[in-house]
Amino acid sequence: MTLRQSCVCLARIALLAIGLSMVARAGDSNDAAKIARGKYLVEDVGKCADCHTPFDEKGQPIADKHLQGALLVFKPTVPMPAWAERSPNIAGLKGWEEEEAVHFMMTGETSDKHRPRPPMPEYRFNQEDARAVVAYLRSLSTSK
Numbered sequence: 001m002t003l004r005q006s007c008v009c010l011a012r013i014a015l016l017a018i019g020l021s022m023v024a025r026a027g028d029s030n031d032a033a034k035i036a037r038g039k040y041l042v043e044d045v046g047k048c049a050d051c052h053t054p055f056d057e058k059g060q061p062i063a064d065k066h067l068q069g070a071l072l073v074f075k076p077t078v079p080m081p082a083w084a085e086r087s088p089n090i091a092g093l094k095g096w097e098e099e100e101a102v103h104f105m106m107t108g109e110t111s112d113k114h115r116p117r118p119p120m121p122e123y124r125f126n127q128e129d130a131r132a133v134v135a136y137l138r139s140l141s142t143s144k
């Protein structure tokens with residue numbers, strides 16, 4: 001290999017490395033954008049914390065138990081054949097496969113065809129939004 005050839009070769013390697021690092025950085029910012037959208041959907045649209053975060057005695061959500069499951073503070077005014085009094089911990093989505101959780105957020109169905117009892121709403125997020133919701137929930141750590 002001549003000196004000139006090896007220079008061209010090194011330049012190509014350098015360009016490739018720059019290109020790869022740009023792809024990696026774009027991946028990180030895509031993830032950040034997805035998680036930010038998921039946070040918005042969970043907190044401002046789905047209002048998941050209304051049922052999945054416990055409240056203190058002043059009626060304020062307990063911040064360090066965010067989405068970690070709660071005894072519901074309301075009951076139905078008419079008899080309901082099925083009613084869940086407690087919501088589970090969804091911070092971190094432990095025990096959920098990615099695709100199972102996305103399907104659940106799109107249909108309200110879990111993989112064993114069991115439907116959670118009311119008042120858990122059956123959400124119909126589109127696939128992109130369901131993925132964002134799941135990414136955000138998985139990004140949360142859980143102390144439980």
Ligand code: HEC
Pocket residue numbers: 041042046047048049050051052084085086087088090110114115116117118119120121123133
């Ligand atoms: C109006 C109250 C309410 C809201 C709002 C709510 N949930 Fe729930 N959720 C529940 C209750 C209650 C259960 C437990 C149902 C049961 O035990 O059958 C539940 C169960 C779940 C489960 C477990 C399902 C299973 O079968 O294992 C997941 C996951 C979940 N909710 C996610 C969410 C997400 C994400 C949001 C917001 C996008 C949300 N929930 C909003 C009340 C609610």
